[in-house]
Amino acid sequence: MTLRALHDAAREALDPAHYDYVAGGAGEERVLAGNERAFDRYALLPRVLRGAEDRDTAADLPGARRAAPVVVAPTAFHRLMHPDGERATARAAAAEGAVLITGTAATTAVADVVAAARETAPDPAVWFQLYLHPRPAVTEALVRRAEKAGCTALVVTVDSPVFGRHTRDLRNGFTDLPPGYAAENMRDLPGAPPGALTDIPMSASPTWRDFGELARMTSLPVLVKGVLHPADARLAVEHGAAGVVVSNHGGRQSDAVPAAVDCLPAVVRAVAGRVPVLLDGGVRRGSDVAVALALGAAAVGVGRPVVWGLAAEGEAGVRSVLATLRDEYDHTLALCGGRRNADLTEDMVVTRDVVTRGGTW
Numbered sequence: 082m083t084l085r086a087l088h089d090a091a092r093e094a095l096d097p098a099h100y101d102y103v104a105g106g107a108g109e110e111r112v113l114a115g116n117e118r119a120f121d122r123y124a125l126l127p128r129v130l131r132g133a134e135d136r137d138t139a140a141d142l143p144g145a146r147r148a149a150p151v152v153v154a155p156t157a158f159h160r161l162m163h164p165d166g167e168r169a170t171a172r173a174a175a176a177e178g179a180v181l182i183t184g185t186a187a188t189t190a191v192a193d194v195v196a197a198a199r200e201t202a203p204d205p206a207v208w209f210q211l212y213l214h215p216r217p218a219v220t221e222a223l224v225r226r227a228e229k230a231g232c233t234a235l236v237v238t239v240d241s242p243v244f245g246r247h248t249r250d251l252r253n254g255f256t257d258l259p260p261g262y263a264a265e266n267m268r269d270l271p272g273a274p275p276g277a278l279t280d281i282p283m284s285a286s287p288t289w290r291d292f293g294e295l296a297r298m299t300s301l302p303v304l305v306k307g308v309l310h311p312a313d314a315r316l317a318v319e320h321g322a323a324g325v326v327v328s329n330h331g332g333r334q335s336d337a338v339p340a341a342v343d344c345l346p347a348v349v350r351a352v353a354g355r356v357p358v359l360l361d362g363g364v365r366r367g368s369d370v371a372v373a374l375a376l377g378a379a380a381v382g383v384g385r386p387v388v389w390g391l392a393a394e395g396e397a398g399v400r401s402v403l404a405t406l407r408d409e410y411d412h413t414l415a416l417c418g419g420r421r422n423a424d425l426t427e428d429m430v431v432t433r434d435v436v437t438r439g440g441t442w
């Protein structure tokens with residue numbers, strides 16, 4: 082099934098309020114729409130006769146050598162989307178050689194997620210996404226939980242000082258997990274009530290200093306997710322980040338920010354090769370992966386398409402999303418005359434306006 086067909090099947094399968102929770106964004110959903118539309122403006126200018134056989138699309142990422150260049154972005158509540166929940170997502174990502182970022186808002190405990198991935202592949206890469214909690218003891222407990230489970234990197238989301246205003250959720254009255262489901266990673270933390278969505282820490286108090294402390298409290302690589310401004314990318318590296326994820330949270334936080342891919346080039350320049358830069362938001366086809374990699378991303382994250390695959394067909398649906406993106410990307414790389422991700426370079430990305438006007442080069 083194509084990604085679009087999986088989306089349509091997921092919409093059929095899901096409770097409409099749960100569908101809206103995944104599909105929706107903040108405010109008027111301008112950023113949500115803009116992330117996808119931004120990719121439509123880019124075209125790839127191929128190189129020819131470079132020898133494009135024996136292609137190898139592996140990426141070296143923090144805590145994940147030779148990973149697929151498409152990682153599973155952290156998305157909440159997989160058990161609401163399919164009875165197999167995060168375990169199915171973990172098995173699919175492991176089978177496809179893709180990093181899975183599981184998170185604080187998962188409905189399966191991180192130890193069980195890593196265990197499911199290990200049933201499928203001997204050395205899977207599972208990263209753990211968290212928010213900086215105003216109480217350092219809670220942050221530290223989450224970090225130890227992820228370390229003990231066997232996660233190979235941490236991802237700190239920094240674009241959420243407050244909850245996003247998800248218009249559809251407010252309209253549907255979907256403001257917490259239904260009975261019988263819990264944010265399993267929030268159980269039994271120091272001084273925290275167990276498992277309600279509203280217990281997931283989103284706080285406006287943390288600063289780069291808190292991030293630096295977290296990076297020092299663990300030997301795992303720590304990535305920062307949700308950077309758009311190049312000055313913040315520089316600060317992230319200075320405070321010990323092992324990677325930067327350019328992201329506007331899939332249009333679910335501010336509805337006034339640029340499309341994620343439009344922020345990528347300036348962040349790549351600011352980071353200047355010191356750590357890998359990842360991009361998420363609006364990636365829906367292999368050529369989107371190629372554009373992001375040509376603009377300097379080491380890998381891309383996919384959020385909603387993975388959830389659609391899960392809701393439509395469980396583990397097989399997630400595998401199909403990841404395999405489709407990998408195959409389409411490999412095909413695009415060949416058509417661009419490339420054998421390695423690094424063969425896609427910034428000069429090969431042009432805007433469609435330039436092409437239709439006849440070009441300026």
Ligand SMILES: Cc1cc2nc3c(=O)[nH]c(=O)nc-3n(C[C@H](O)[C@H](O)[C@H](O)COP(=O)(O)O)c2cc1C
Nearest residue numbers: 103154155156157186238330331362363383384385
């Ligand atoms: C249903 C849903 C839940 C999400 N939950 C989280 C989360 O708990 N933590 C986080 O950092 N990002 C979360 N995100 C944002 C994704 O990690 C990612 O940034 C975004 O979905 C990428 O855009 P895409 O859906 O267009 O691929 C969520 C996104 C969706 C759609």
Ligand SMILES: O=C(O)C(=O)c1ccccc1
Nearest residue numbers: 157186245278281330333
């Ligand atoms: O829905 C989201 O985008 C998200 O990031 C989140 C955060 C906390 C709990 C559940 C979801």
